[in-house]
Amino acid sequence: MRLFTASLGTETNTFSPLPTGRALFEVTYLVRGGAHGDNPDLFALPLMVFRDRARALGWDVVESLCTFAAPAGPTVQSVYEAYRDEILDDLRRAQPVDAVLLSLHGAMVAERTESCETDLVVRIREIVGPAVPIGVELDLHCHLTSDLVAQADAIVIFKEYPHIDAAERAGELFDIVAGQAEGRVKPRMAVFDCRMIGLYPTVMEPLAGFLREIRALEGRDGVLSISIAHGFPWGDVSELGTKVLVISDDTDGSELAGRLGRRLRELRDQIEPPWLPLEEALDRAMDWAAQAPAGPVVIGDIADNAGGGAPSDATFVLRRLLERGMTDAAVGCFWDPGAVRLAQEAGEGATLRLRLGGKLGPMSGPPLDVVAAVERLGTDVHQSYLGASSARMGDAVALKIEGIDVIVNTVRCQTFSPDAFTNLGVDPAARRYVVVKSMNHFRAGFDKIASTSLYATSPGSMNVDYPTIPYRNAPRPIFPLDDRATAWRD
Numbered sequence: 001m002r003l004f005t006a007s008l009g010t011e012t013n014t015f016s017p018l019p020t021g022r023a024l025f026e027v028t029y030l031v032r033g034g035a036h037g038d039n040p041d042l043f044a045l046p047l048m049v050f051r052d053r054a055r056a057l058g059w060d061v062v063e064s065l066c067t068f069a070a071p072a073g074p075t076v077q078s079v080y081e082a083y084r085d086e087i088l089d090d091l092r093r094a095q096p097v098d099a100v101l102l103s104l105h106g107a108m109v110a111e112r113t114e115s116c117e118t119d120l121v122v123r124i125r126e127i128v129g130p131a132v133p134i135g136v137e138l139d140l141h142c143h144l145t146s147d148l149v150a151q152a153d154a155i156v157i158f159k160e161y162p163h164i165d166a167a168e169r170a171g172e173l174f175d176i177v178a179g180q181a182e183g184r185v186k187p188r189m190a191v192f193d194c195r196m197i198g199l200y201p202t203v204m205e206p207l208a209g210f211l212r213e214i215r216a217l218e219g220r221d222g223v224l225s226i227s228i229a230h231g232f233p234w235g236d237v238s239e240l241g242t243k244v245l246v247i248s249d250d251t252d253g254s255e256l257a258g259r260l261g262r263r264l265r266e267l268r269d270q271i272e273p274p275w276l277p278l279e280e281a282l283d284r285a286m287d288w289a290a291q292a293p294a295g296p297v298v299i300g301d302i303a304d305n306a307g308g309g310a311p312s313d314a315t316f317v318l319r320r321l322l323e324r325g326m327t328d329a330a331v332g333c334f335w336d337p338g339a340v341r342l343a344q345e346a347g348e349g350a351t352l353r354l355r356l357g358g359k360l361g362p363m364s365g366p367p368l369d370v371v372a373a374v375e376r377l378g379t380d381v382h383q384s385y386l387g388a389s390s391a392r393m394g395d396a397v398a399l400k401i402e403g404i405d406v407i408v409n410t411v412r413c414q415t416f417s418p419d420a421f422t423n424l425g426v427d428p429a430a431r432r433y434v435v436v437k438s439m440n441h442f443r444a445g446f447d448k449i450a451s452t453s454l455y456a457t458s459p460g461s462m463n464v465d466y467p468t469i470p471y472r473n474a475p476r477p478i479f480p481l482d483d484r485a486t487a488w489r490d
């Protein structure tokens with residue numbers, strides 16, 4: 001048996017002003033031939049599982065490109081096509097193969113390709129023919145297109161947000177595809193379109209309980225796998241939305257997918273987090289801190305989450321902390337390579353005037369003019385990343401601004417873990433308030449030190465007031481752009 005694997009992905013925020021070009025893939029993660037080393041990206045983990053599982057069965061494994069770009073705006077068309085064609089060329093050279101396994105994101109949009117994953121899988125199918133199983137693992141923030149479901153044999157999607165289960169899901173996908181390749185199972189996929197958009201962390205009830213129910217259904221009565229494609233609200237594409245996917249062994253899972261999808265609709269209002277307007281979030285943080293809890297109030301600056309394509313240089317929250325005198329605080333991570341360069345030039349211990357953040361566009365707010373002390377400089381700093389590996393922060397600096405510790409860095413990244421601070425000599429656990437530029441992934445690392453966590457909204461790039469997002473391609477009707485009665489007629 002001969003297995004072919006590859007990974008090509010990013011999460012495209014079609015509203016982001018930042019282009020996704022070759023350099024962003026190269027700086028984020030790019031490996032050829034399986035040379036992952038000891039710091040694999042989240043989307044490399046499935047490939048490592050596929051390889052290990054296949055080799056344990058004595059299979060031959062051909063590993064093609066594995067690359068991922070930090071989320072930003074649409075991918076430059078020629079860059080997407082070059083990476084795609086590299087994978088296709090590798091596949092042609094590897095022929096004949098008995099199975100193809102891909103680690104993709106599911107929300108990758110290029111300038112003229114609305115679903116890069118669908119385009120890639122359609123072309124792979126043309127090469128391998130109808131009989132060779134193609135398995136795809138996706139991030140749950142995917143656009144699950146009907147053509148992708150038609151062309152792939154099995155799609156398994158992360159269950160957890162924060163995404164702590166990429167390797168586990170890869171093992172499940174491998175089992176299904178290996179079973180098909182060996183003629184033991186005949187996977188069939190059924191999809192129910194919930195016709196809704198939203199963002200649903202899985203660390204909270206009732207969604208955590210719903211997932212426990214789903215797990216109990218898997219592996220029984222011919223049900224091979226159940227996934228929820230949450231969708232990615234900041235991708236303005238024609239197949240946007242939350243969907244339930246059931247893979248059954250040679251049976252039709254439509255009834256089950258429909259039943260679960262309708263349940264999920266009923267839970268819709270309870271599974272979207274309690275987003276708080278910024279002032280309300282800061283009021284609550286002060287009230288909470290006044291009770292002297294053990295550990296800081298951790299506030300997610302959700303609208304400026306680099307992990308969803310935001311610039312990560314918005315000043316709205318830091319400005320209000322300074323204005324309100326909430327200075328027993330640590331804030332990170334600001335993407336401002338120019339400010340880091342000036343701090344490096346001044347050196348540790350220096351004090352300098354800085355124009356911080358607010359540089360990438362109107363959604364970043366105006367820049368902040370501050371006097372900053374350079375507390376600590378770091379070179380090629382990393383932070384832990386969903387317990388799996390580490391994420392590059394680039395060169396970074398810990399600044400002290402009116403008592404607030406502010407981390408500024410050169411490689412745009414979401415703030416995942418407390419070591420984004422501690423690696424630069426700042427102990428966030430010792431502060432009253434910690435503000436992290438992250439939507440939800442921060443909870444995997446920061447819940448350990450937080451006395452409570454809040455999700456604060458602001459006018460940044462990741463607006464959670466969905467009806468005000470200027471969609472042009474999103475399917476209609478869909479909740480909450482349309483009311484329930486209209487969107488959920490089926």
Ligand SMILES: [Zn+2]
Nearest residue numbers: 139140141163
């Ligand atoms: Zn995701």
